[in-house]
Amino acid sequence: MSLSLIIKREFNSKVRNKSFIVMTFLSPLLIVAMGALVAYLAGVNKDVVNKIAIYDTADLLKDDFKDNANTKYVDLSAMPLEEAKKIASEDYAGLIYIPVTDSITQLADSKIEYLSNDTPNLEFVSTIEKVANEKITKYKLKQLGFDYDKIEEAKTRSKIYLSKFSGEETHKEGSIIKIIIGGLFGYLIMMFVIIYGNMVMRSVIEEKTNRIIEIIISSVKPFQLMMGKIIGTSMAGILQFIIWTILGLGLFTILSSVFNVEMGATAQTEEVAQSMEGIQLYISELWKLPLMTMFISFIIYFIGGYFLYSSLYAAIGAAVDSETDSQQFLLPIIMPLMLGVYVGFFTVISDPNGTVATVFSMIPLTSPIVMMMRIPFGVPLWEVIVSMVILFATFFGVVWFAAKIYRIGILMYGKKPTYKELFKWLKY
Known part of the structure; x- marks a missing residue:
């Protein structure tokens, strides 16, 4: 059994799952509906x-x-x-x-x-x-x-007009959009890594518990099996994100058109007109962002971050016999992800090019989240490239020792391993 067949098997098992299909197309609608509900509830008490x-x-x-x-x-x-x-x-x-x-x-x-x-x-x-x-x-x-x-x-209330040295006019609303978009991308990477990483771990535990792994391992190397699960699941995740992006942009375009139609079709009060003007300003600032660069960077950081963490999830799945036993090993994996989110929201927002934000955007365990929060504010290309190189170099290193744990643990049953035993497996 080749690596490509394992990838195909894992990919098909994910994308043909009913829950995957339903949530792929339903999630954008649920998000829009939830936003509409929040807006409605916020206006309930206005009167x-x-x-x-x-x-x-x-x-x-x-x-x-x-x-x-x-x-x-x-x-x-x-x-x-x-x-x-x-x-x-x-x-x-x-x-x-x-x-x-x-x-x-x-x-x-x-x-x-x-x-x-x-x-x-x-x-x-x-x-x-x-x-x-x-x-x-x-x-x-x-x-x-x-x-x-x-x-x-x-008393005077002055308004500061923002512009770049190149002459391009900007607005303070643009900073708000950058914070929201950057935070959204960083949070999505964290959630995707946790969700799809857990899918890899559960898949390994399920096959190990059902003893299917003993049959599979006879015709494929443990390393190929681990990489096949990781790559197959990541391809399903990327496909799901692409569909979400297309549906999201479609809904966003429709809403933008609706706002424009309303403004031209009816006579608005001054307050409503100002509100619509503010919405249009936010939309115009959004289109000024390097959306294609952000999208490509998101895909690369998602793949790098997902591969890095999923190899650890796969190793944990191979080392334990049930999801309950895996809990003691998950905290060290989740903590860097949470740290990346906190660093992003508390340092990138206040100083996106500061020392703390720059350092954590280079550390591979936090860079997928922190760097994605920094990119909307403008990051030198060399910093992005260095961060990506470090991330993928670390991934290959992590895969090396995760494969050792996977190779030993995949055929171990009935005993809950300790951290000491996991370190011993690295020497085999």
Whole structure:
């Protein structure tokens, strides 16, 4: 049995699986549906108006709380405090209690309370603090002889326009798109490595448990069998990703067209028009990214990262008799993947070309994730090439000792191996 036959067998067994076919075509639709559901749920409470009671007998702040689309303030200061609390607890979302003080400046040291039956919204609590702070600040400035209104008029809100030395105009929305796309690619690689790596491990354990492996191993070398499983499963994964990409771009194009049609077909309010303009800006910034470079890099890093980790998954599958026994060996594999995600989100976002991000984009166990998060921000070609070379060189090294574990463990039954025994197998 040749390597090509093993690859073909593994590939066919994956792509002809009903769950593989269903999830390949259903996943993009589920993602779009989930996004639509989140957008719908986010807008459900937009029309809900919360009634907030205010108790301020000294008239210090109650006039500073202004009604808006989601909040309406009602003054209950005329009635006794206990009665106001009782009414507010039954008919209002909460009660703002402003104690009596000798002057407004003492409000900072007094105990302004917000009473409610439920945990308050942190944004609303910040609104209360902002109102109090502005009132106190305005009063103190007036006491010092400053005109607060003139100070407010003097405040300037400037907008910074971004551009490259080449003259190309960019926008800050482009950075947001780069963060989202880079994070998405890095997270996808982590998930694909874990999902397809586990598929390789389960396949090895299943054949080993059913004793099919004893028949297969008589006509093929253990190394060929291991590589056939890894390559066959990776080809199925790449096919699935390509289908997802085509469907995703198709859905994205349809949604873009829908937004354009809506903007031209109906008279929009100024707010909606600005929202649509913002969406178009994000879309235009997305098309400015090196999409083809990112796609090719994703395929290469997916193959390299998948081969690297799947060889370890295959070795673990050969060393154990059940998935339960494999748990003790999976943590050292998953930890570098998680580290790559954390490094990506906490360092690449803030400084994509910094030392930490650059170093971890060269370390083969984390480079598939971290480098994919860096590429949208612009990475020198030589860094990408060096990172890929190190990744594949490490893969060949890992395959060498993983094959030794696979060769010994594939015919071992009934005993749970330890790390010490695995190291002994490397010497055989």
